Amino acid sequence: LNRRLAEFGTTIFAEMSALAARTGSINLGQGFPDTDGPEEVREAAVRALRDGHGNQYPPGPGVPELRTAIADHQRARYGLEYDPDREVLVTAGATEAIAAALLALVEPGDEVIALEPYYDSYAACVAMAGGTRVPVTLRPHEGRYVLDLDELRAAVTPRTRLILLNTPHNPTGTVLTRAELTAVAELAVERDLLVVTDEVYEHLVFDDAEHLPLATFPGMRDRTVTIGSAGKTYSFTGWKVGWTTASPELTAAVRSAKQFLTYVSSGPFQYAVAEALRLPDSYYDGLRADLQAKRDLLSDGLARAGFTVYRPRGTYFVTTDIRPLGADDGFAFCRSLPERAGVVAIPNAVFYDHREAGAPFVRFAFCKRADVLQEAVDRLGRLG
Ligand code: PMP
Ligand code: GLN
Numbered sequence: 001l002n003r004r005l006a007e008f009g010t011t012i013f014a015e016m017s018a019l020a021a022r023t024g025s026i027n028l029g030q031g032f033p034d035t036d037g038p039e040e041v042r043e044a045a046v047r048a049l050r051d052g053h054g055n056q057y058p059p060g061p062g063v064p065e066l067r068t069a070i071a072d073h074q075r076a077r078y079g080l081e082y083d084p085d086r087e088v089l090v091t092a093g094a095t096e097a098i099a100a101a102l103l104a105l106v107e108p109g110d111e112v113i114a115l116e117p118y119y120d121s122y123a124a125c126v127a128m129a130g131g132t133r134v135p136v137t138l139r140p141h142e143g144r145y146v147l148d149l150d151e152l153r154a155a156v157t158p159r160t161r162l163i164l165l166n167t168p169h170n171p172t173g174t175v176l177t178r179a180e181l182t183a184v185a186e187l188a189v190e191r192d193l194l195v196v197t198d199e200v201y202e203h204l205v206f207d208d209a210e211h212l213p214l215a216t217f218p219g220m221r222d223r224t225v226t227i228g229s230a231g232k233t234y235s236f237t238g239w240k241v242g243w244t245t246a247s248p249e250l251t252a253a254v255r256s257a258k259q260f261l262t263y264v265s266s267g268p269f270q271y272a273v274a275e276a277l278r279l280p281d282s283y284y285d286g287l288r289a290d291l292q293a294k295r296d297l298l299s300d301g302l303a304r305a306g307f308t309v310y311r312p313r314g315t316y317f318v319t320t321d322i323r324p325l326g327a328d329d330g331f332a333f334c335r336s337l338p339e340r341a342g343v344v345a346i347p348n349a350v351f352y353d354h355r356e357a358g359a360p361f362v363r364f365a366f367c368k369r370a371d372v373l374q375e376a377v378d379r380l381g382r383l384g
Contacts, residue, residue: 004127011120012350016334023338026368026376028298029346031170031316033367037235038276038283045239045272054267060259062090062243066270069277070228070243078213080221086248089255092265094200094229094242099125100257101196101225101244102164106131110161115147117351117358119170119198131161135353138172140310145172145319149183156187162194163187165214168201171348171363172319173312175209185217194250195220200229200242201315203284206292209313215245222247225254230273235287235367239269291316291366294373298366301377307362316367319348321360325383328360341379 016029036042048054054063061067067084074080082088091097098121106112108130114122116135126133136152138145165184167176176184188195197214205211215224225246231237244254295311299318303309308321327333330347337343345362352358366373 004130005124008120008124008127012346013120016344016346019335019338020344023342023344025338025342025344026372026379027344028364028366028368028373028376029334029344031365031367032237033235033316034369034372035235038279041234041236041272041276041279044275045268048268048271053271054269056267057264058267058270060264061085061255062088062265063267063270063274066090066241066243066274066277069274070245073277074213074226074245078216080213080215080245082245083248087245087251089244089246089251089258090265090270091242091244091258092262093231093240094198094227095121095240096258096261096265097225097227097229097242097244097254098122098164098196098198099128100254100261101227102126102129102131103261104253104257105194105196105225105250106161109159111157111159112162112164113152113155113160114164115166115169116353117171117348117361118164119166120350122164122166123353126164132159133353134160137352137354137357138169138174140321143310144313145169145174145310147176147180147183149180152184153187156191156193160191160193162196165195165197167197167199167214168205168209168211168312168314170201170315171317171346171351173310173315173317175205175211175314178212181212181214181217185214185220188223189219192223194223194225196225196227198227200227200232202228203233203287204291204316205314206288206295207313211314222250225250230269230276233287234273234276234279236269236273239266239273241265241269241273294366294368294370297370297373298364298377301373302364302380305377305380305383317363317365319361319363322362323360330359330362333362341383343376343379
């Protein structure tokens, strides 16, 4: 393994899912729903397979039906206009979109600012691109993880190429506010930075939280690559269909990298996702309501079990602080949790460069059936 990748080892998600399987524990570690997405979308995939739509290499940028549906979605939801032919790219999940964007836009030696804790593939992809990651730490303040705007500003140097943003944010569940995003946008314009913004949890927001795409802010449309994923929005994480929307120049750059990573993305699923993108508002309302109830079930149960809970405003993850339970090492806690309680969770420290800043935090996923969450909560309540 080369030096760029040596520090990364096996992803925590594979490690923890294997631990869950080995110990027969409830897996609240890796974030994937235990209930598949809508029946009619699955049927659309079967139809596409049967009718021979996409069984051979689809077009590199993605099938036109899907690119048009993505452009329509961005217009209808956010008032953002993208030309399906020149400004939309279909990728093999958001994971490939992140990799292709960084490989296309980062020169060796460039600095990439990422919000810490960050999704684990960010660090690996920055490294594969030969860049240097510069973490800006989100910190808990009055029950919410906040972005310190002075710290963000101070992180920019003449070598900074881009900011890698994520809202709603995994693993903290923070949804960046209008004030925070305005500051990011102003900084990007002032210092002439690109932004790659991972908005895969755009539809998973709760209470009165609102997802605001960075590309809607002044000066941002043409310096932003926005990333979405059917895995999150329609609960088909195994299909690996994601996308980017960006200016023609940025889209062409990302496509240059994508064509040599996977060439094209899986064909029949693209037709099915095109149909999913046309689901009525009631689908999204139902998804949100269902997940919000599960958020509350898990958050309340964790609080009763003694954890300090950062009740998320978005995503399907809840971050907790284990110190009230007399522990302060999330790694050790997560390694012993299967044996102690039959539950698997993720130590947030893996998402930090400043590992000590993340040490006492542990993430639980709530995209699971209510009876599964209830059982997990009952078990955690007996931790003692
Ligand atoms: N970004 C974030 C923040 C995520 O949580 C995930 C989910 N694993 C991804 C990207 C990857 O998405 P996909 O499954 O579409 O590759
Ligand atoms: N996004 C999910 C998580 O954060 C799954 C990640 C993965 O398996 N790569 O848990």
